[in-house]
Amino acid sequence: MTQFQLSSITIPVSPVGPENPLPPLRTLPDPRGGLELAAADAEMAAQLAYGHVDSLLPYTFQDGYGREREERELRTAVLDNGVLRAEFLLEYGGRLRSLVHLETGRELLHKPPFLQLANLGLRNAWFAGGVEWNLGTFGHTALACAPIHAARLTRPDGVPVLRMYEWERMRRLVYQLDAWLPPGSPVLLVHVRIVNPFAEDSAVYWWSNAAVPQEEDTRVLAPARQAYHFSYDGRLRRVPVPDWRDTDQSYPGRGGPATDFFYELPRASRPWIAALDAAGAGLVQTSTEQLRGRKHFRWGTTDAGRNWQDWLSGPGRPYTEIQAGLARTQLEHVRLAARSSFAWTEAYGLLHADPALVHGPWSEATDHVAGAIEALLPAATLLAEHDQAVELARAVPEEIVHVGSGWGALERRALAKRRSRALNLTATPFGDETIGRDQQSWLSLVRKGSIPTPAPVLPPSSYTVGPEWRALLEAADKTWFTQFHLGVNLYHAGDREGARVAWERSLECAENAWALRNLAVLEPDPERAADLYARAHALSPRLRPLTIEALHALLAAGRTAQALALIDRLGPKDRWHGRIRLLECRAALDSDDLARARRVLDTGLVVDDLREGEDTLDDLWWDYHERLNPTGAERVRAEHPLPCRYDYSVKQY
Structure with a gap:
């Protein structure tokens, strides 16, 4: 019988600290800039050219952390079916922190003994370990260090389901993850659904990133003969798998610098990726066909790679990552049509395979592992689970067990003001009770057409952007605060001159550091x-x-x-x-x-x-x-x- 319970863990944590109140006006780096695309086919080239966002707004940077850690209790949700025990961090983007095979006591994921932040995420703060769910744009999700909504449901067969969901503000998308462990199942199942509730198409980026322990004989396998490799010389290469540059690249612990390989999986093959040890055992990830891409990332064995891993996880705990995405590479975005959704189901579990074959010639190894995966979780079984999950994905939660941000509720209220029910989604309810301090001023703007004006010495704490919010700010009273935020909206929309005028008007209302700083960002003359x-x-x-x-x-x-x-x-x-x-x-x-x-x-x-x-x-x-x-x-x-x-x-x- 499967159990679902709320729990907690107490570990040393690097506190996120205060968020950076300065609006992130500088353009996000575009890793595709100047990229030589000779190796890309027409589909990849089109998706590489599509969907890049210039701005992190309306998010702010999370850069107030340090390397000091303090003991802290973190809230978790736990699924346990007697075969596997899965533990999710509800205050950190729903990260799957732990997946334990109970009979052997083996932890299948890389699980550092502490949570140390470092500057690897879109918003700066990020931490290593577990399985993270990345939605947004190239890089680690803006929600990596943010709470997520969570609810309890029950399948018709009585199996409990953990639902986690949130409103992604950059892309204006709703996403939900339904996780469950059928009785006796050797795999954890996660159904992901991304919903575009609006009348315009949206660019979607998704990668599920699983960190796994790395030993010298750990081998990463996927059903591919070629991979794409991005290098710092600005080239996209199609390289052979696994041997390239006189090295078997499938062994991340045997040398080499940090790098990543995006595998070219044949369309007809079942998508999967695995990291198996010297005994032929380790984590396998497979999915329904919507989740097409697979990637292997390694820190490598150079001093730099070891320093990064020591910082993130502590000395002597190397790890590598096996990842799965909607596109073949992480520089691509996929188009999600208006008022539609993407959905797929992933599976994570312990795979046992013949070590002689696992560590033999590549084609024999991948064929053998593919057969072992079919024995562990037949494709037909995964598809049947997916079909049931699709039906349950629209069900109303039975109980809300954790509250994420209030931004979804605020957006729902703003849409309702215009008689739109786009975010009235019963499967992922964004209730008024979730609206907190950061949303209160904006709620006042929606309800009353005005926004409280703080003292100019106080920094702004949050931002909203988009045509609807710009219209509300334009109609509001002209204070230093409304003009400041109007300028941020105009800047986000690409109207730099309009932004400059708004910030100068903000200064006319009251001298404030925030408009001065924004004008400085706009100013091309260094002096x-x-x-x-x-x-x-x-x-x-x-x-x-x-x-x-x-x-x-x-x-x-x-x-x-x-x-x-x-x-x-x-x-x-x-x-x-x-x-x-x-x-x-x-x-x-x-x-x-x-x-x-x-x-x-x-x-x-x-x-x-x-x-x-x-x-x-x-x-x-x-x-x-x-x-x-x-x-x-x-x-x-x-x-x-x-x-x-x-x-x-x-x-x-």
């Missing part, structure tokens, strides 16, 4: 931008994100002395923050104060939100030593190798 940032920072000197942006602006304008003076005035909490110390080192180098730069480098520079792919630590180290010994870059690098503690560069393949 004027630095002036605007200096004015903004003077009004809010204790907001760390604003301090960091102001320092970047001062350095871009060549005002290194002013940047260093600003740093010297900071309070201890900001003065010794890793990102600010990094900027101090940069300013010291640019002003030829090598002694000050050395003090920073020698005391150990730890940047809590170092970005994957960011090379600033490398650049500082080499720049310092080349200025100290101007004998040529090649010789300096040979004589002063980058210390291991500063090696986080994954740009090697």
Whole structure:
């Protein structure tokens, strides 16, 4: 008999901290820019060209965390059928944190003993481990560190179902995950449904990312003979599987740098991917055919790869990822037609296969594993489970067991104002009781046509964007606050001149750091931008994100002395923050104060939100030593190798 219960775990957690109140105006990086697409077919080329979003709005950045961890109780939902025990984190995007095979006690997923945040997500904060559900655009979902709605349902055969759902604000989509464990089932089943309730098509990005333990003999297999590989030289390559560059790439623990491979699965084959150990056992993921893509990501065995894994999981806990997506690569988006949905069913379980065949020639290994998967979960059984899940997916929840954000409820209220019932979805109810502090001001705008105006010294806490919200703001009283938010909406819509006018009107109503900062982002002249940032920072000197942006602006304008003076005035909490110390080192180098730069480098520079792919630590180290010994870059690098503690560069393949 399957059990469903609410529970909790207590582990060391890196707190998310305060969200960055500054609207994310700078354009999201487009990894497709300048990409050489000779290896892409017509379908892939079209999907690579479609759907990229320029802005993270209406989300804000989550960059207020550090490397300090504190014991915290986290709420979970647990499914247990006596064969498997599945544990979901309800406060962190519904992440499947643990999947245990009960007879053997084997944990099938990579499960760090703590939750450490790092800058790998769309909103910055992200953590390793488990299975994450990525909806939005290229990168880890904006909802990775956000609560999710959860409910209980019961299938006609009496099996309990955990439903998790949320409103994805960037794409304006509803998604739900129904998870269940049939009695005696060797696999966890997850039915995913993405709903576009509106009259316009939407671009959809989805990847289910499973982190699994990595040993030297762990082998990742998928039914493919070729894969796509993106490299930092701007090329999309179609490469053979598994042997490429004189290496069997299917063994992530045997060497090589960080990289990923997107497998080209034949259309006629059953989609699956597995990570199996020396004994031929490990996690397998398979799905119905809608979930077409499969990917293998590895951190590699370089110093940089080990440093990232040690940071995220602790020393001696390497992991690799096996992933499944709607498209063949993660740079593509798939078109979801108006008022329609995508739906598929995934399965996760422990696979046992013959180790001699698993670690033999590729074609024999994949054929054997495909047969083992069919024995574990026949395709016909998975399809039958999917058909039942499709029926249940529209059922009304029996009990709400956890509350996510109030943004879905707010959007439903805004739509109702225009006599639209697009978000009145009974399967995923967004009730008024979920509306919280961040939504209250916007609810006032919907109900009364006005929004409370806070003191200009207080930073905005949340944002809404889109034509409907822009119209409401245009009709509201002209205060510094409404004009500020109107400018954000106009900027998001691509009207930069309209945004500038709105922010200047905001300043006419009241001097405020927030409009000044936004005007600085708009300003193409580095000197004027630095002036605007200096004015903004003077009004809010204790907001760390604003301090960091102001320092970047001062350095871009060549005002290194002013940047260093600003740093010297900071309070201890900001003065010794890793990102600010990094900027101090940069300013010291640019002003030829090598002694000050050395003090920073020698005391150990730890940047809590170092970005994957960011090379600033490398650049500082080499720049310092080349200025100290101007004998040529090649010789300096040979004589002063980058210390291991500063090696986080994954740009090697």
